[in-house]
Amino acid sequence: MREVFLPRTLDELWDLLRRRPEAVIYAGGTDVLVKLRAGLIAASSLICLERIEDLQGVRDQGDEVYIGAATTHRTLLADPVIQEHFPILIQALSVLGSPPVRNMGTIGGNVVTASPAGDTLPPLYVLDAEVEVRWSDGAKRLPLSQFILGPGKTSLGPGQLLAGVWLRKSADYNVHHFEKVGQRKALAIAVVSLAALLKVSDSGRIDQVRLAWGSVGPTVMRSGEVESALEGRVISRETLDQAAALAQTAVSPIDDIRASGAYRRTVAGNLLLRLINYAR
Amino acid sequence: MKINFILNGREIELTAPSDVRVVDLLREELELTGTKESCGSGECGSCTILVDGQSRLSCLMLAAQLQGREVTTIEGLADDAGRHPVQEAFVQAGAVQCGFCTPGMVLAAVDLLDRRPDPSRSEIREGLSGNLCRCTGYQKIVDAVEMAVHREEG
Numbered sequence A: 001m002r003e004v005f006l007p008r009t010l011d012e013l014w015d016l017l018r019r020r021p022e023a024v025i026y027a028g029g030t031d032v033l034v035k036l037r038a039g040l041i042a043a044s045s046l047i048c049l050e051r052i053e054d055l056q057g058v059r060d061q062g063d064e065v066y067i068g069a070a071t072t073h074r075t076l077l078a079d080p081v082i083q084e085h086f087p088i089l090i091q092a093l094s095v096l097g098s099p100p101v102r103n104m105g106t107i108g109g110n111v112v113t114a115s116p117a118g119d120t121l122p123p124l125y126v127l128d129a130e131v132e133v134r135w136s137d138g139a140k141r142l143p144l145s146q147f148i149l150g151p152g153k154t155s156l157g158p159g160q161l162l163a164g165v166w167l168r169k170s171a172d173y174n175v176h177h178f179e180k181v182g183q184r185k186a187l188a189i190a191v192v193s194l195a196a197l198l199k200v201s202d203s204g205r206i207d208q209v210r211l212a213w214g215s216v217g218p219t220v221m222r223s224g225e226v227e228s229a230l231e232g233r234v235i236s237r238e239t240l241d242q243a244a245a246l247a248q249t250a251v252s253p254i255d256d257i258r259a260s261g262a263y264r265r266t267v268a269g270n271l272l273l274r275l276i277n278y279a280r
Numbered sequence B: 001m002k003i004n005f006i007l008n009g010r011e012i013e014l015t016a017p018s019d020v021r022v023v024d025l026l027r028e029e030l031e032l033t034g035t036k037e038s039c040g041s042g043e044c045g046s047c048t049i050l051v052d053g054q055s056r057l058s059c060l061m062l063a064a065q066l067q068g069r070e071v072t073t074i075e076g077l078a079d080d081a082g083r084h085p086v087q088e089a090f091v092q093a094g095a096v097q098c099g100f101c102t103p104g105m106v107l108a109a110v111d112l113l114d115r116r117p118d119p120s121r122s123e124i125r126e127g128l129s130g131n132l133c134r135c136t137g138y139q140k141i142v143d144a145v146e147m148a149v150h151r152e153e154g
Ligand SMILES: Cc1cc2nc3c(=O)[nH]c(=O)nc-3n(C[C@H](O)[C@H](O)[C@H](O)COP(=O)(O)OP(=O)(O)OC[C@H]3O[C@@H](n4cnc5c(N)ncnc54)[C@H](O)[C@@H]3O)c2cc1C
Pocket: A024, A025, A026, A027, A028, A029, A030, A031, A032, A033, A034, A049, A069, A070, A095, A096, A097, A098, A101, A104, A105, A106, A107, A108, A109, A110, A111, A112, A113, A117, A118, A119, A120, A156, A160, A161, A162, A163, A187, A188, A189, A190, B041, B042, B043
């Protein structure tokens, strides 16, 4: 039998991690328990984070918002602060998995899984999210893009915990857009996804733009080149076609069971054409 | 380990290995076989239970996580007055064929109606999108949930 621990405070957690350095941590378990059953990971003991108050919920800190790592997708979807300031995150969460997966799965689990297809990641990248890492006698804050090192790889060291995600409120963007292409409507892992934040002027000119793609590389992909091709231009089919062509060369997708690299490349560009909906 | 929780309205205490899956605990130790397992990996919803009123997948939960929670399985949905309105609507609408998905569907619908008492047809489809049915083609299941909405109103 594997022991399963349910610490209630961070102090209890640090103590457990000291005594059981090899224990596997989980929050919602929607990744870990699947992998454990499939024999992809082994665990001699498990520590569940769901009861640790400090890791729960959304805290409005004025200019910034802090999301505890063990906050479920369902809680985030219902949160008025997230709804008001980060609609792009809401759009992504509402197509993540299925209702029960959203009831169980957490933002911290999605980030640490570090899948190129993780649905919260493209929005968090364009929002310039930072993560807070804690350990028994310290803490640090770093950009998400430095925290995620590759597919399934983060910079978390032994005994370290992802405590939460920091987001900065910004009134800069009047368009929040997320689209995921999967093989079906629900329970679909992204074949390609695009998160786009735009500031569009009254005349339809793109004053600012931030783009991030999921599932087209080892981690979420950003492209300064494509952003520059859009910045300062009026939204039109021609502009978007040019940007799409650039995007198709910028991404580096692979073939896998869900789609070919070539298909992903095409779709990564074509997803930009949807921005025509925001033309004035 | 010793686990205390409320199961279908009754406080219970039991001793179980802390890493046994909740679906196995329910079916094998507690003999509540209304909760079904098919995929064992979160994809199908047939193992859905309500934990503190929210739908959860009992194939992806370990016994230790039940401590202090309030759990409803399909066996606990009816009360002395009879079937739950959602169960009644499934019967009336003919939304059951083999019945394997039904406990999960019904509990997912109960959770949905709790959050959204008057859902549109597409919201019903979305709310049940974590539950697969191999038999019915879903139309009658959606009909049943619509029927339950009006029943609860009336
Ligand atoms: C049927 C199904 C459908 C799915 N569909 C999608 C989908 O459409 N899109 C998508 O993005 N994902 C999907 N997933 C994957 C998964 O649900 C999400 O990634 C979810 O957000 C993971 O959260 P969790 O809390 O359940 O993670 P867990 O399984 O608890 O943990 C995941 C990983 O993170 C680590 N971890 C968790 N929390 C912390 C922490 N605070 N500090 C350090 N390490 C931590 C764990 O050790 C583990 O390595 C799906 C899963 C299933 C089963």
